[in-house]
Structure formats: structure tokens, C-alpha cells
Amino acid sequence: MAYVCEISPGQRVYLENQASQTIITSVNISAGQQQQSTCGFETGSWSELPEIFQTPGGVILKIKTTQGETHIQIQGSSMGIINGSPNLGSYPKIHLEQSDSMPRMQPMQPMQPMQPMKMGDMSMKMNPMSMSMGNMEMRIGLGSDVTKRFCSGCGAAVSPSDRFCSSCGHRLL
Numbered sequence: 001m002a003y004v005c006e007i008s009p010g011q012r013v014y015l016e017n018q019a020s021q022t023i024i025t026s027v028n029i030s031a032g033q034q035q036q037s038t039c040g041f042e043t044g045s046w047s048e049l050p051e052i053f054q055t056p057g058g059v060i061l062k063i064k065t066t067q068g069e070t071h072i073q074i075q076g077s078s079m080g081i082i083n084g085s086p087n088l089g090s091y092p093k094i095h096l097e098q099s100d101s102m103p104r105m106q107p108m109q110p111m112q113p114m115q116p117m118k119m120g121d122m123s124m125k126m127n128p129m130s131m132s133m134g135n136m137e138m139r140i141g142l143g144s145d146v147t148k149r150f151c152s153g154c155g156a157a158v159s160p161s162d163r164f165c166s167s168c169g170h171r172l173l
């Protein structure tokens, strides 16, 4: 089970106890951009729900485990363990809520096959490739007969680059 608290507008901290580690993820959202940093601390298994205190320099997390108490300071996206036991009695506590899951990076979308595209009166398709602009059309690929020519003398298929028919020697236009 993960827990989340909003420590300031746009900044959330997620907590999760995985085995003997406390995983802390700090998420900052500002100007539409999301920044995320995750740290794991060897704290031991939680014996009770952690507490979060708002202090002038950020927030301090108090984690009680079977191994004792650990205090972790979070300032922006940086976090670290505080040596000793700070006196947190005068600082307000921040409410911690249960969260279904820790935030994860969005998985990469698989590449989509290229869709035919159309821009104004120009359209393009892939495989076989064809392109048309206005009343002009171009095709490249198998099965295309646009590039084939035939001899006007004997009717044999000739290559577009041939100047003379290879069958009858007729001069090609």
C-alpha cells in the first residue's frame, strides 16, 4: 500500500514500504511540467504509519519501524536522512492519504504503423508508395505499371531509359 500527501500546491510525496525499504517519490508539477524523483531508504519495516511534519525548510518524515525511528527531510526534489531526532513537536502535521499506487512513468507507446496522410490536395501513402498533388500522381513500388513502356513498333516491353527497342531496334520516343 502506498501513501500520498500534498506538501505544497503542486508538490506531492508518495511513500511506500517495500520489505525493509521506504520508497519516497517526490512529484512536482509546475507550469504543466512534471518532475519526479524517487529515493529508497533502508529504514526497516514500518511498525506504524509514518508522520509528516511541515517545517520552515521543507518537510520531515518520521518513520517508525521495528529498528527504531528514522527522520527523512524532503526539500523540493532532494531528500536525505537526518541524523539524530529533531524536535518536531511544534510543527504541523500533514495529512497522509492512502494511494492506490505509486506514480509510474508513462510506458512508451508502441510505434504505430504509418497512416496515410493528407495535406490539402496532396496525399501520400506508403507501401507501395504513392503520392498525388493536385492532378499529378506518382507511384513507386511493386505492381506499379506507371514506369513500364512498350515499343510502338513491335509492342515489346522496354525500359523507360532505353532509346531503342531491344527486340526490333525501333527508335523510342
Ligand SMILES: [Zn+2]
Pocket (backbone or CB within 6 Å): 151, 152, 153, 154, 155, 156, 165, 166, 167, 168, 169, 170
Ligand atoms: Zn520493338
